[in-house]
Amino acid sequence: MEIKEVIYNAKTKKTEVRNRVLSKDEIAERDKAQKQMEDEQLMLEFLREKEKAEKKEKDAEFEAWKAKKKRK
Amino acid sequence: MAEHLRFVDATNGSPYYDSAAFAQVEEVKADGVAYGYLNKLEVIQYGALQVKVKDGAMVSKGRTYIQDEPSDGASPRILTLEAAQAGYLRKDMIVVEFDLQNCLGAAKIIKGVEDLTDPELPNLTDEPNLWQVCLAIVDVDDTAIINIEDKRVIGNRRTCPVFSEDISAPNIRVNDNGKLYLNDGDSAYLRFSDNGLKLKVPNRDETKMPGGLVAEVVLDADASSIVIDNLDINADGGTYEFCISGQSTSIVHTELLINNDVTGSNYYSEWIRGNGSTILAYRNNLPYIGAFSDSQSCIDGTIYLNPVSGHAVMQSSCALRASSNVEKRIYGVSSVNTFTNITKLTLTQADNFKVGTTLKIFKR
Numbered sequence: 001m002e003i004k005e006v007i008y009n010a011k012t013k014k015t016e017v018r019n020r021v022l023s024k025d026e027i028a029e030r031d032k033a034q035k036q037m038e039d040e041q042l043m044l045e046f047l048r049e050k051e052k053a054e055k056k057e058k059d060a061e062f063e064a065w066k067a068k069k070k071r072k
Numbered sequence: 073m074a075e076h077l078r079f080v081d082a083t084n085g086s087p088y089y090d091s092a093a094f095a096q097v098e099e100v101k102a103d104g105v106a107y108g109y110l111n112k113l114e115v116i117q118y119g120a121l122q123v124k125v126k127d128g129a130m131v132s133k134g135r136t137y138i139q140d141e142p143s144d145g146a147s148p149r150i151l152t153l154e155a156a157q158a159g160y161l162r163k164d165m166i167v168v169e170f171d172l173q174n175c176l177g178a179a180k181i182i183k184g185v186e187d188l189t190d191p192e193l194p195n196l197t198d199e200p201n202l203w204q205v206c207l208a209i210v211d212v213d214d215t216a217i218i219n220i221e222d223k224r225v226i227g228n229r230r231t232c233p234v235f236s237e238d239i240s241a242p243n244i245r246v247n248d249n250g251k252l253y254l255n256d257g258d259s260a261y262l263r264f265s266d267n268g269l270k271l272k273v274p275n276r277d278e279t280k281m282p283g284g285l286v287a288e289v290v291l292d293a294d295a296s297s298i299v300i301d302n303l304d305i306n307a308d309g310g311t312y313e314f315c316i317s318g319q320s321t322s323i324v325h326t327e328l329l330i331n332n333d334v335t336g337s338n339y340y341s342e343w344i345r346g347n348g349s350t351i352l353a354y355r356n357n358l359p360y361i362g363a364f365s366d367s368q369s370c371i372d373g374t375i376y377l378n379p380v381s382g383h384a385v386m387q388s389s390c391a392l393r394a395s396s397n398v399e400k401r402i403y404g405v406s407s408v409n410t411f412t413n414i415t416k417l418t419l420t421q422a423d424n425f426k427v428g429t430t431l432k433i434f435k436r
Contacts, residue, residue, distance in 0.1 A: 008301065010300055010302045012302070025335075026334070033327070
């Protein structure tokens with residue numbers, strides 16, 4: 001697998017572009033990162049759904065509390 | 073009353089210094105042009121090809137130069153430049169020359185090299201007994217002066233040198249006693265670094281930052297990674313600030329790796345996200361500095377080495393692109409390994425950096 005790297009030299013202020021083939025280790029790292037990213041994505045999706053349900057519940061509770069407070 | 077060089081060894085009682093001369097030097101003691109002393113050796117245009125050096129004083133390598141004749145006085149310091157050849161341009165320097173051998177201090181012109189479009193600056197002398205310090209660069213054509221660029225470095229009277237005038241932001245004012253004032257609504261603070269006291273202004277013009285720009289990469293095509301090499305965070309003050317922006321599509325999971333440690337599992341990152349009502353958190357065994365996977369326009373943050381442990385630490389933040397759906401994530405990243413310097417930064421993104429992506433790194 002080939003990747004394209006942009007390399008900037010902070011001393012000379014020059015930029016070069018290099019195509020490089022990833023090593024086996026790097027490919028394994030990349031796959032691992034991909035898996036972690038997917039997990040994070042799923043977790044976020046789960047948390048967002050949970051958050052929505054909780055917010056709905058919280059909003060209903062708040063409205064009831066507000067109405068009760070006004071009656072007083 | 074004109075130009076003086078103080079102090080040099082006397083031969084047969086000459087030169088002779090009285091207490092007034094010492095008092096005058098005490099008055100201006102600082103490195104660079106003395107702030108608040110007379111007119112700070114400002115170089116102004118006088119005739120088509122003449123400049124005046126206003127009265128003022130400066131210190132260089134412990135030697136004091138004083139020019140106390142006002143530019144409208146009896147014998148103002150006027151320097152006449154040569155015109156360039158027809159069609160040519162030249163950049164001359166107005167300098168103060170410190171000549172210890174001959175006990176002379178004087179403002180003079182150092183002539184540059186003429187060119188049709190891109191003239192070269194002259195080289196300044198820098199020897200133990202003879203050196204020059206630039207006050208201004210003067211651009212000339214074949215008839216007249218076309219520009220004067222102020223190059224004075226201003227010292228701060230009675231205290232250590234803090235900053236030069238050319239890094240002051242538009243809303244910052246410094247009075248004649250060296251006091252710093254900010255206009256209403258602005259904030260700034262001073263911080264210590266290895267290189268002395270520095271002024272940090274959050275809404276600064278980056279070209280005038282105390283530290284300045286260390287690296288800038290603008291992608292003209294998609295790329296898998298961006299590598300910034302030959303850095304030296306120790307020499308650059310110990311902290312870098314960075315900003316990734318300009319990508320036409322959303323920036324997705326972005327990693328930042330230190331030196332040659334490009335193994336992602338050698339880092340941990342934790343993010344906290346707030347959306348106005350709830351807070352979420354998540355940890356990765358990767359150096360993620362951002363971002364949301366759905367819609368994000370920029371990542372900015374800081375990088376430094378923990379001064380006690382030597383672990384690399386990165387703190388960054390990013391926000392959703394849509395203003396109507398403000399959601400913020402703050403990232404904290406730490407390296408498992410320790411380092412004594414940061415010389416290389418490698419940025420990768422899960423879905424490649426897209427054309428237009430801009431990475432800027434600043435010294436703080």
